[in-house]
Amino acid sequence: MELATFLIQLLNSVQYGLLLFLISSGLTLVFGIMGIINVAHGSFYMIGAYLAWSLTQTLGNFWAALALAVPIAVIIGLVLEWLVVRFLYTRDLLYQVLLTYGLILMFEELRSILWGDDVRGVNIPAALDASIRLTDTLSYPVYRLAISGVCLVVAGLMYWLIQKTRVGMTIRAGSVNREMVQSLGIDVKLIYRLVFALGVTLAALAGMIAAPVSSVFPGMGNQILIVCFVVVVIGGMGSVKGALVASLLIGLVDTFGKVLHVQIGGVHLLPELASMSVYLLMAAILLWRPEGLFGKHTG
Amino acid sequence: MTHAHASRRASAPALRFLLQVLLIAALASLPWFAEKYYVQFVARIMIMGILAMSLDLLLGYTGLVSFGHAAFYGVAAYVLAMLTPAYQAAGFWTSFPIAVIGAATSALIIGFFVVRTHGIYFIMVTLAFAQMLFFLFHDTRLAGGNDGIYIDVRPDARILGWKPFNLERYDHVYLLVLVLFVLVWLFLRVLLRSRFGHVLAGIRVNEHRMRSLGFETFRYKLACFTIAGALAGIAGYLSAVQFGVVNPEFMGWHQSAAVMMMVILGGMGTLAGPVLGAAAWMLLELGFQSLPVAGSIDLGKHWQLWMGGFIVLTALLLPSGLLGAWSSLARQVSARRGAGPQTTANPMASAGKGRPLDRQP
Numbered sequence: 001m002e003l004a005t006f007l008i009q010l011l012n013s014v015q016y017g018l019l020l021f022l023i024s025s026g027l028t029l030v031f032g033i034m035g036i037i038n039v040a041h042g043s044f045y046m047i048g049a050y051l052a053w054s055l056t057q058t059l060g061n062f063w064a065a066l067a068l069a070v071p072i073a074v075i076i077g078l079v080l081e082w083l084v085v086r087f088l089y090t091r092d093l094l095y096q097v098l099l100t101y102g103l104i105l106m107f108e109e110l111r112s113i114l115w116g117d118d119v120r121g122v123n124i125p126a127a128l129d130a131s132i133r134l135t136d137t138l139s140y141p142v143y144r145l146a147i148s149g150v151c152l153v154v155a156g157l158m159y160w161l162i163q164k165t166r167v168g169m170t171i172r173a174g175s176v177n178r179e180m181v182q183s184l185g186i187d188v189k190l191i192y193r194l195v196f197a198l199g200v201t202l203a204a205l206a207g208m209i210a211a212p213v214s215s216v217f218p219g220m221g222n223q224i225l226i227v228c229f230v231v232v233v234i235g236g237m238g239s240v241k242g243a244l245v246a247s248l249l250i251g252l253v254d255t256f257g258k259v260l261h262v263q264i265g266g267v268h269l270l271p272e273l274a275s276m277s278v279y280l281l282m283a284a285i286l287l288w289r290p291e292g293l294f295g296k297h298t299g
Numbered sequence: 300m301t302h303a304h305a306s307r308r309a310s311a312p313a314l315r316f317l318l319q320v321l322l323i324a325a326l327a328s329l330p331w332f333a334e335k336y337y338v339q340f341v342a343r344i345m346i347m348g349i350l351a352m353s354l355d356l357l358l359g360y361t362g363l364v365s366f367g368h369a370a371f372y373g374v375a376a377y378v379l380a381m382l383t384p385a386y387q388a389a390g391f392w393t394s395f396p397i398a399v400i401g402a403a404t405s406a407l408i409i410g411f412f413v414v415r416t417h418g419i420y421f422i423m424v425t426l427a428f429a430q431m432l433f434f435l436f437h438d439t440r441l442a443g444g445n446d447g448i449y450i451d452v453r454p455d456a457r458i459l460g461w462k463p464f465n466l467e468r469y470d471h472v473y474l475l476v477l478v479l480f481v482l483v484w485l486f487l488r489v490l491l492r493s494r495f496g497h498v499l500a501g502i503r504v505n506e507h508r509m510r511s512l513g514f515e516t517f518r519y520k521l522a523c524f525t526i527a528g529a530l531a532g533i534a535g536y537l538s539a540v541q542f543g544v545v546n547p548e549f550m551g552w553h554q555s556a557a558v559m560m561m562v563i564l565g566g567m568g569t570l571a572g573p574v575l576g577a578a579a580w581m582l583l584e585l586g587f588q589s590l591p592v593a594g595s596i597d598l599g600k601h602w603q604l605w606m607g608g609f610i611v612l613t614a615l616l617l618p619s620g621l622l623g624a625w626s627s628l629a630r631q632v633s634a635r636r637g638a639g640p641q642t643t644a645n646p647m648a649s650a651g652k653g654r655p656l657d658r659q660p
Contacts, residue, residue: 102609
């Protein structure tokens, strides 16, 4: 493989990995702090992408759409927590899965009613619509670099929020001992509501910034959700650090799995099997560490 | 205890047996008076009943929340489709066992990986492996890819020149489904009352204790996962025979979630519950699909919206399913009359009836 091609694929895999991290960190946070498994998490990615598309259509400007879509995502998160999710804290995992699965069906149909079933595209905003030349024939789009940049900034902000601020301290304390934090006069319910909204917003934000490079289509949330599950299983449930490592790992395996098949294109040994490489990685990790790379051991 | 009570209790099993025989007889006579559409609809309910019972073996009896159970249903269906040559029939007596063994083998392999995980990991890992199989059939040209694969001619049931039934006839398909449905039911009844079944219940209640008692719980769970996969394979084979076409949606996660919903809707940890749930689910689906157009929105076309809302409400309000709701209602009524036992003496007995699983710490 040529160096330039390799570099491009490497950048692609990092960009994909960071985007995955943005989504799966919300999933793992909500589980780690609130003990909720949310299978509707992928729907927020889809909602984010569709919001970006429809608001860009209406407002004519991607940035304005983004500025409006993020608060909408926050509100969706807050309302959902208040409406249904708060009843799940004391419930068994099974019912959490079911209820959030029901939400997926509703979101998909509401999307169909509001925005239709067609595949949509969002233009790359003009300011970032350029490429960096690597060689005479190869170049790399600036927008993809910008995606990676945004993901890194958000990851940094999250680290700062959870590890360095007073709110973050309460969040961490709440995940360890809910009753104790409550008896100290801290409103745990409010904390939970905010964490859930944070998770929703992260997934939706990922959808928004991914919309210009991946198309906007029905079922896009479910596709990404399964990959996020694999990320969380590999990284360890509830571990944000694990989610970061696993996301980058999956990004590498997925991207290079697809590239290598092009390289040995003459052989044609079911090349589409590349899409299974991610699951094989998961199987291997499960044999080695059933609780994930950074997960706590549970009996 | 009064004499009346004692005699009623003694005759209860006999009465139940009689009712069951009558029910089976009524079901068996259906093709002689009902139209084709209804016969096929009831056959589909029974196929889903088999699938739901097989999932309940994991979900309700062993406490393994599998979110990828449709994978094995789909594998068996695909095995039949791939064994069927173009414009010819596969042999029933060979293709059926191969399909079931295929489903069991894939359950054994996947189970080897997933059974070592617990709780939330188990849910996600079963889903992920099922998706892996989904993509295997969806993305490759192994068996028709995205579009699926047709079974031009239904399997041939000829054995030594004698043909006991003809699967090209819908009523014969129905009767085959009924026979296998009853056999699966009986098999599960026997299995659950055996020592093996008691070990599974023990694992559900407290796996650590079972392990410290010397049970190799990994093996028991793996065996249970494999058996459930094989039974799901029976359902998948029958579905493939009935529809005459197999596509990746057979093993999609919507199918897995639907079965899970049937089990919970009916009441898990029972055999009647999942079957009842399957019937209720299919009727609901049919009902929502036939909703009219209201204004600019086609209510029937967006039936998944109502289904989703229904699932949300069920998860919130009906934690022990229809059977659980029924028995708690019956308990209330009998308590008001001041007759009958108000609580079951054996906590395990009530625990089995649609008991929500203990929340993970």
